[in-house]
Amino acid sequence: MDPKELCSTDMIDGTVAAHIKRPCNSLPTVIVIGAGISGIAAARSLYDASFKVIVLESRDRVGGRIYTDYSFGCPVDMGASWLHGVCNENPLAPLIRGLGLTLYRTSSDNSVLYDHDLESCMLFDMDGHQVPQQMVMEVGDTFKRILAETVKVREEHPDDMSILQAISVVLNRHPELKQQGLAHEVLQWYICRMEAWFATDADMISLKTWDQASAIILEHVLTGGHGLVVQGYDPVVKALATDLDIRLNHRVTKISNGYNMVMVTVEGGRNFVADAVILTVPIGILKANSIEFTPKWPEWKTTAIKDIGVGNENKVALRFDRVFWPNVEVLGMVAPTSYACGYFLNLHKATGHPILVYMAAGRFAYDLEKLSDESAANFVMQKLKNMFPHASRPVQYLVSHWGTDPNSLGCYACDLVGKPDDVYERLRAPLGNVFFGGEAVSMDDHQGSVHGAYSAGVMAAENCQRHLLQKHGHRENLPLVPAVRHEMFETTIPLQISRM
Numbered sequence: 112m113d114p115k116e117l118c119s120t121d122m123i124d125g126t127v128a129a130h131i132k133r134p135c136n137s138l139p140t141v142i143v144i145g146a147g148i149s150g151i152a153a154a155r156s157l158y159d160a161s162f163k164v165i166v167l168e169s170r171d172r173v174g175g176r177i178y179t180d181y182s183f184g185c186p187v188d189m190g191a192s193w194l195h196g197v198c199n200e201n202p203l204a205p206l207i208r209g210l211g212l213t214l215y216r217t218s219s220d221n222s223v224l225y226d227h228d229l230e231s232c233m234l235f236d237m238d239g240h241q242v243p244q245q246m247v248m249e250v251g252d253t254f255k256r257i258l259a260e261t262v263k264v265r266e267e268h269p270d271d272m273s274i275l276q277a278i279s280v281v282l283n284r285h286p287e288l289k290q291q292g293l294a295h296e297v298l299q300w301y302i303c304r305m306e307a308w309f310a311t312d313a314d315m316i317s318l319k320t321w322d323q324a325s326a327i328i329l330e331h332v333l334t335g336g337h338g339l340v341v342q343g344y345d346p347v348v349k350a351l352a353t354d355l356d357i358r359l360n361h362r363v364t365k366i367s368n369g370y371n372m373v374m375v376t377v378e379g380g381r382n383f384v385a386d387a388v389i390l391t392v393p394i395g396i397l398k399a400n401s402i403e404f405t406p407k408w409p410e411w412k413t414t415a416i417k418d419i420g421v422g423n424e425n426k427v428a429l430r431f432d433r434v435f436w437p438n439v440e441v442l443g444m445v446a447p448t449s450y451a452c453g454y455f456l457n458l459h460k461a462t463g464h465p466i467l468v469y470m471a472a473g474r475f476a477y478d479l480e481k482l483s484d485e486s487a488a489n490f491v492m493q494k495l496k497n498m499f500p501h502a503s504r505p506v507q508y509l510v511s512h513w514g515t516d517p518n519s520l521g522c523y524a525c526d527l528v529g530k531p532d533d534v535y536e537r538l539r540a541p542l543g544n545v546f547f548g549g550e551a552v553s554m555d556d557h558q559g560s561v562h563g564a565y566s567a568g569v570m571a572a573e574n575c576q577r578h579l580l581q582k583h584g585h586r587e588n589l590p591l592v593p594a595v596r597h598e599m600f601e602t603t604i605p606l607q608i609s610r611m
């Protein structure tokens with residue numbers, strides 16, 4: 112076999128891989144594992160810098176946890192749908208501007224607890240009666256005060272506890288903040304919304320870090336509030352993926368990290384060899400140990416993976432033949448527990464299409480996945496009928512399964528109670544020729560976001576590039592051509608923001 116062929120990231124026989132060396136002056140090769148936004152951003156950066164790169168993706172599509180479904184005849188995002196931080200500093204802003212995508216701003220508040228303006232939420236009790244708007248606003252203010260008091264609880268307790276425990280400490284201390292009857296149910300709805308952001312239940316969310324992730328106290332947070340990507344996130348992924356060598360239906364089962372090269376094995380036994388690997392599979396996949404690593408990873412890495420939590424969120428999208436609901440952004444149902452609360456996002460307001468999307472998070476999202484799609488759609492229809500007895504049957508429905516999908520096993524990383532401070536640094540740290548990308552390794556508490564995943568991919572590519580250039584000599588010694596900037600990034604068009 113021609114040695115040049117061996118290092119061109121093509122299939123080779125695994126038994127010879129350990130003896131392969133990359134010939135001098137050939138292009139450094141990188142395998143990116145995962146074609147979500149992070150992997151594609153990493154591959155794009157390396158490709159634009161003239162590295163030879165291939166992407167191995169287990170699914171039959173690109174995008175990962177970005178998934179825009181078109182079966183309703185219009186785009187419906189069943190994974191990510193908001194751009195969090197509608198501002199020019201958002202790393203995705205140039206791409207979104209360049210593609211001419213419209214953002215429908217649901218809130219200009221940067222806090223995650225209010226990614227919808229409260230005036231645009233209509234809540235209903237279990238009997239289908241509308242909750243007075245005055246009460247929605249007042250309980251919202253009380254919830255803010257309760258959360259502010261939890262900061263004091265944190266300062267007093269050296270050990271971490273859950274945000275739910277902290278709320279109960281605050282309510283015992285300040286009985287005047289306790290809510291009764293319907294107001295208590297509205298408070299539970301706010302807790303339900305908080306759980307939706309973290310995609311996990313309030314008894315699992317770390318008191319120590321929740322407000323860092325929610326951007327209430329941090330300075331490096333992106334401004335501009337939250338905007339739905341009206342045309343769906345798919346064009347963003349597709350634009351970034353242009354011209355990349357992406358091999359779909361290639362599920363990686365093993366990564367063998369040698370001194371000179373890394374060998375990656377996919378289901379069916381094919382091997383791929385490269386100078387370096389960037390691993391961007393979801394944290395749920397790492398936690399499930401479904402990829403074998405040789406040599407075994409050190410304990411500091413495996414405990415980091417164990418100590419990071421993974422949440423779940425699912426959507427049930429319903430398309431109707433006509434609109435029978437009011438022109439608000441969110442239709443919520445209050446209940447005595449946050450588990451029993453829920454809400455629909457009214458896509459009609461943002462897109463003009465008669466679509467409602469029910470959102471479920473945490474344990475409830477897992478429970479929803481246990482139902483057949485038809486039962487899940489019937490379940491949420493009952494909730495809707497409770498609010499609107501004359502609701503028509505949906506013409507079509509879609510149900511996501513992020514928790515049990517073997518390519519995601521959860522929706523995104525979350526901070527569990529007692530999370531060690533350095534857990535994300537350890538997850539991010541490279542091992543030999545293996546670099547780590549993906550939303551969970553993103554910097555500055557941007558885990559669980561598209562822009563965080565994107566930046567994590569770019570950062571992994573930069574670290575990988577630096578490593579390869581150090582290892583294989585200076586840039587001048589390698590046949591690299593000057594970096595080609597992706598034309599989408601060069602545009603100066605402003606962000607298009609709408610609000611109907």
Ligand SMILES: Cc1cc2nc3c(=O)[nH]c(=O)nc-3n(C[C@H](O)[C@H](O)[C@H](O)COP(=O)(O)OP(=O)(O)OC[C@H]3O[C@@H](n4cnc5c(N)ncnc54)[C@H](O)[C@@H]3O)c2cc1C
Nearest residue numbers: 145147148149169175176191192193363522549550560561
């Ligand atoms: C329901 C839901 C709603 C969300 N809402 C928002 C939102 O509104 N705004 C926002 O900013 N973020 C949101 N997020 C988070 C956002 O979608 C993610 O943070 C981001 O898309 C993650 O990108 P990634 O590239 O890190 O991972 P992924 O997109 O998951 O990419 C990883 C890829 O690896 C592949 N893979 C897995 N195993 C293997 C294997 N063994 N071999 C090869 N490939 C493999 C997967 O198929 C996948 O394509 C949401 C997520 C979900 C699930």
